[in-house]
Amino acid sequence: MTLRNLSTGSVGDMVLADISLPVVGLLFGGGIIAFFFLLGRFSGGNGADLVDWDPSGRAEQRRILDNEDTEQMLATTNRRRRAQGLPELTEHEVLQGLQHRRDQL
Numbered sequence: 001m002t003l004r005n006l007s008t009g010s011v012g013d014m015v016l017a018d019i020s021l022p023v024v025g026l027l028f029g030g031g032i033i034a035f036f037f038l039l040g041r042f043s044g045g046n047g048a049d050l051v052d053w054d055p056s057g058r059a060e061q062r063r064i065l066d067n068e069d070t071e072q073m074l075a076t077t078n079r080r081r082r083a084q085g086l087p088e089l090t091e092h093e094v095l096q097g098l099q100h101r102r103d104q105l
Helices: 003-008 011-042 055-083 091-104
Strands: none
Touching: 055 091
């Protein structure tokens, strides 16, 4: 409502104009929430199926990759140590060294 219409408009028009924006916002927000609720309710499976998300498989794959990386790093370190005439390290010795460093922190 503009200032020109304010003098000719009724009190009911002003109240309606003040309330309509929040009501439209609430209806829109409620509609979005209802849409996603109904989408989840009536779609087959669960949300993880919809987005092909498998956290357990991802963790397992990550563990396998980490083990491969560790083996490669240990093999590279031992190759360098052999070239220098030093004894090879075992995985147990590396883990002991890491635990010792953690204890010092």
